[in-house]
Amino acid sequence: MTNDLTLDRMGGASAGDFIELLKPRVMSLVVFTGLAGVVLAPGHIHPFLAAVAVLCIAVGAGASGAINMWYDRDIDAVMTRTAKRPIPSGRVEPAEALGFGITLSVFSVVVMGLAVNWAAAALLALTIGFYVFVYTMWLKRRTPQNIVIGGAAGAFPPMIGWAAVTGSVDTASILLFLLIFLWTPPHFWALALFRNSDYTRAGVPMMPVVAGERATKRQMLAYTLILLPVAAAPSFVGIAGPVYLAVAAVLGLMFVGCAVRVLRAVDDKPAKKMFGFSILYLFLLFAVMMAERLAFGGGAWW
Numbered sequence: 001m002t003n004d005l006t007l008d009r010m011g012g013a014s015a016g017d018f019i020e021l022l023k024p025r026v027m028s029l030v031v032f033t034g035l036a037g038v039v040l041a042p043g044h045i046h047p048f049l050a051a052v053a054v055l056c057i058a059v060g061a062g063a064s065g066a067i068n069m070w071y072d073r074d075i076d077a078v079m080t081r082t083a084k085r086p087i088p089s090g091r092v093e094p095a096e097a098l099g100f101g102i103t104l105s106v107f108s109v110v111v112m113g114l115a116v117n118w119a120a121a122a123l124l125a126l127t128i129g130f131y132v133f134v135y136t137m138w139l140k141r142r143t144p145q146n147i148v149i150g151g152a153a154g155a156f157p158p159m160i161g162w163a164a165v166t167g168s169v170d171t172a173s174i175l176l177f178l179l180i181f182l183w184t185p186p187h188f189w190a191l192a193l194f195r196n197s198d199y200t201r202a203g204v205p206m207m208p209v210v211a212g213e214r215a216t217k218r219q220m221l222a223y224t225l226i227l228l229p230v231a232a233a234p235s236f237v238g239i240a241g242p243v244y245l246a247v248a249a250v251l252g253l254m255f256v257g258c259a260v261r262v263l264r265a266v267d268d269k270p271a272k273k274m275f276g277f278s279i280l281y282l283f284l285l286f287a288v289m290m291a292e293r294l295a296f297g298g299g300a301w302w
C-alpha cells in the first residue's frame with residue numbers, strides 16, 4: 001500500500017491523472033458559486049443535503065470537464081497550456097476518460113434528484129449538457145462568440161444551488177447567473193490575449209484570433225462596464241446588503257481599471273494581471289455576499 005498517487009495505478013493511469021481530468025482548479029470557483037446559491041436562497045435545507053447538493057455540483061462539473069478533455073484531445077495536444085494533460089500525453093486512454101465522465105455525470109444528476117430534488121437535478125443535467133454539447137462540441141471550434149454563449153454553462157451553478165433549497169428558479173437566482181455570464185468574456189479573453197498563439201495554432205476561433213486584439217480589448221471593457229450595475233443589483237433584490245454593495249462598487253471599478261490598462265497596453269502583462277484579478281473579483285463578490293447573509297440573516301433589514 002502507498003499514498004503516492006503516481007504509484008497508485010488504475011489501468012495504466014494514476015489516480016492523480018483522473019483527478020486532473022476533473023479540472024479541479026477551475027471547478028473550485030464553480031463549486032464556490034454553487035455553494036453561494038445554497039447559502040443565499042431563502043428557506044431551509046438540512047446541512048447534510050446542502051453538502052450533498054454541493055458535492056453533486058462538484059462531481060457534475062468535474063465530469064463535464066473530463067468529457068470536454070476527451071472531445072478536445074486533438075486541440076489540447078497542440079496547445080502549450082494543455083499538451084501535458086492526461087489524454088494528449090498518453091497517460092489516460094480517450095475511452096477511459098469518456099467513460100469516467102459519463103459515469104460521474106449520470107451519478108451526480110441521479111444523486112441530486114433522489115437526495116435533493118429534481119429541479120436542481122434538471123438544472124445540473126442542463127449545465128453538463130450545455131458545457132459538453134453547446135460549448136465544447138458545437139460552438140468552441142465554430143464562432144468567436146463561443147465563450148459568450150457557451151459561458152452560460154459556468155453561470156448556472158448558483159442557480160443549481162438555489163434550486164436545491166427552493167426547488168425553483170427565481171429572479172434573484174437569475175441575477176446571480178447574469179453576473180457570472182457577463183463576467184466570463186473579460187475573464188476568458190484576458191487569458192486568450194496572452195495565449196493567442198496557442199489558439200491560432202489549434203485553429204480555435206477565439207475572439208483575439210478572429211477579431212484581433214484591439215476589438216477584443218474594447219469588448220472586454222464594455223463587459224466590465226455592463227457588469228458594474230449588474231454586480232450591484234443583488235443589494236437591491238434582497239440577497240445582499242450595503243457591505244456587498246460597497247465591495248461590488250470598488251471591485252467593479254478595479255475591474256474596469258484592469259480593462260482600461262489592457263486596452264492601452266503594448267505587452268501581455270496587464271492581460272495576465274486582469275485574468276488573475278477576474279478570479280479574485282468573482283471569488284470576493286460571492287464570499288462577501290455569503291458572509292453578509294450569514295452575519296445579518298435575510299435581506300429584509302436592507
Ligand code: HEM
Binds near residue numbers: 152155180187
Ligand atoms: C466559457 C466559459 C469559460 C472559459 C472558456 C474559461 C476558460 C478558462 C481557461 C482556459 C482557464 C485556464 C485553465 C488552465 O490553465 O488549465 C481558466 C482558468 C480559470 N477559470 Fe475559467 N473559463 C470559463 C468560465 C469560468 C467560470 C464560470 C469559472 C468559475 C466561476 C471559472 C473559473 C476559473 C478559475 C478559478 C481558473 C484558474 C484556474 C487556475 O488556477 O489555474 N472559469 N478558465
Ligand SMILES: CC(C)=CCC/C(C)=C/CC/C(C)=C/COP(=O)(O)OP(=O)(O)O
Binds near residue numbers: 082
Ligand atoms: C456541471 C457544471 C456545474 C459545469 C460547470 C461547467 C463550467 C465550469 C463551465 C465553465 C467553462 C469552462 C471551465 C471552460 C473552459 O474552457 P475550455 O473547456 O475551452 O478550456 P480548456 O482549453 O482549458 O479545456
